[in-house]
Amino acid sequence: MVPPSASALAFVESPVQLLNVLEWAYARPADPTGPGPAGSGPAAAAPLLGGIPRQGRDAGAPAPHPASVPASASAPAADPLRIVVLPPTDPMSRGQLRRMAALARDEGHDVRWQEARGGRLAPLKALAALAGDVRAARTVVVGDPFSRYVQLLLTLVRAERLVVVDDGTATMEFVAQTARGERLVRWHRVGAGGLPGRVRELAYAPVSATARRRFTPSGTRTVELFSSMPVTVHGGTTLRVNDFAWTRARFGPPRLTRGTDLVGTSLVETGVVDPARYLDAVRALTAEHGATRYFAHRRESPEKLRALSVATGLEIVRPDLPLELIARRGPVGHTVVSFPSTVVHTLPYALSGTGVTVAVCDVDPAWLTGSASPRARGFLAGVTDSARDVRRLPAQTAGAAG
Incomplete structure (x- = not known):
């Protein structure tokens, strides 16, 4: 009691x-x-x-x-x-x-x-x-x-x-x-x-x-x-x-690396985004932004992460703490790129004053699976549109698969 x-x-x-x-x-x-x-x-x-x-x-x-x-x-x-x-x-x-x-x-x-x-x-x-x-x-x-x-x-x-x-x-x-x-x-x-x-x-x-x-x-x-x-x-x-x-009081400020870090998402695991489209998007972001590390979401499957590593050469990092703490402790890239997710709202607070740029890449509606909820498109767009103090990347930047 x-x-x-x-x-x-x-x-x-x-x-x-x-x-x-x-x-x-x-x-x-x-x-x-x-x-x-x-x-x-x-x-x-x-x-x-x-x-x-x-x-x-x-x-x-x-x-x-x-x-x-x-x-x-x-x-x-x-x-x-x-x-x-x-x-x-x-x-x-x-x-x-x-x-x-x-x-x-x-x-x-x-x-x-x-x-x-x-x-x-x-x-x-x-x-x-x-x-x-x-x-x-x-x-x-x-x-x-x-x-x-x-x-x-x-x-x-x-x-x-x-x-x-x-x-x-x-x-x-x-x-x-x-x-x-x-x-x-x-x-x-x-x-x-x-x-x-x-x-x-x-x-x-x-x-x-x-x-x-x-x-x-x-x-x-x-x-x-x-x-x-x-x-x-x-x-x-x-x-x-x-x-x-x-x-911010307990950790950091972090040491910044010269590279770009990508933040993973569980949109594939929840059945919202097609796996092949997601892999192509990560590949395109890696090439365009010179990304070197991929911080995996805790729900991402090992098979998906292996495929991402082979296709992109990214170092796959499975954090043992929430990303806000990992990023604040550092080291962290000078730019952090994410798909629409919680971190595009939380990282600007956790990393405020550190010089890190947080960027969000839109999810193209063509990436959605046939079984995705009817609300998925509007919800993901709302997550991106309402994010403050972030750099916005258009979906086509990620090279949607044809």
Whole structure:
């Protein structure tokens, strides 16, 4: 059980979510119901400069979102944070999560590793083990509002404050869907999987509906979004900008190499982009920009990465931490090129003031598979168009396959 003084509880299922929880914990406002004085911590005495503390704003840092509060302007709270890791089954994600969990423990947080997958009874056992903690927490932080397991946990929440931290670009779709009052569905998801899938959806509908209500502020509960994404909140939700103050304070600045680094994506693995088109695009980007390294996404398959290495000569790097930390620690290329993904929004914050140029290459609609979600084209274009402080590369630059 959570000790009486531990009023904040976070649930994460990926390394990036855990990184963003650490960012939130570093700069969070004090819990008005929790113990300890507000204003203690490194950000407390920072004078504001255009809404961002002087000590947290590097030259060339992206401007804050309109009508939002910069996270690094907040005073850290004194009450402890327990982080519950609900790991996926793939080895790469689990390895990165263990590294991130070690960093979280170094920061003084209480980290609990809770298996909730891998067996028919695992979810029920995890739910029973966590129920008391969930009911007792006054602040609950979640990293993936689309997660069915997180939604199930939300049915038990009694907290006065609910915080959603970024789970990548999915945050943009989360905000849009909650604004429209729609059920929460990932942007790249196509269907429910026939009759059995529709039956499961129908049975799960009450849980999903309860989760949506939890994400709506009320007289007894505030809802906060902690994000680096270009979103506009609604209905009384508070937006706080994640400007990666913790990452910038703990790591770097990095040493820059003369080359260009490419950032991999899981668009092939999620069935959105055709593998052959993706390989041709990476080959063209490598030749045009003199790229030497390819930072693989944790979900990219070994077979795909081997094919990329053979076709391009790129050094394939499988990071053991989220790319924001890897890039900030360095060494990193003077230019970092990515397809539409989370990093085109987060790296300008993490690398602000370092001289690194972040570039984004559009995805040509011709690269999409026949099974891609109807929303895929518009969503990917939105990720690119809304990116700030990046250099935009047209899709034809990547040499779409004929």
